[in-house]
Amino acid sequence: MSEPVFERVRARDVVPYEWAAWRRVAGLPEPLLLDVVGVRPSENGAHWWLMLENHTFVKARLDEELELVPRLPFAEELPDGAQS
Numbered sequence: 001m002s003e004p005v006f007e008r009v010r011a012r013d014v015v016p017y018e019w020a021a022w023r024r025v026a027g028l029p030e031p032l033l034l035d036v037v038g039v040r041p042s043e044n045g046a047h048w049w050l051m052l053e054n055h056t057f058v059k060a061r062l063d064e065e066l067e068l069v070p071r072l073p074f075a076e077e078l079p080d081g082a083q084s
Contacts, residue, residue, distance in 0.1 A: 011064050015036075039051070040081070
């Protein structure tokens with residue numbers, strides 16, 4: 001898989017299923033594109049926890065800029081003529 005196009009986004013602006021992270025996973029030769037499936041603040045409110053689809057977490061300060069991959073809205077991923 002070729003490397004995707006990244007965009008810089010503040011952690012506080014990340015919306016689940018609209019962003020994905022490019023991560024290496026132990027035991028796999030190629031990095032994976034993992035969707036952000038959940039977002040929640042830390043207990044003290046200073047950080048944001050981003051849960052990836054493989055149930056790992058990314059911790060970031062609220063204003064920290066992350067390099068993530070924008071995901072297409074679901075309807076845009078469907079082939080022509082397909083219905084959601």
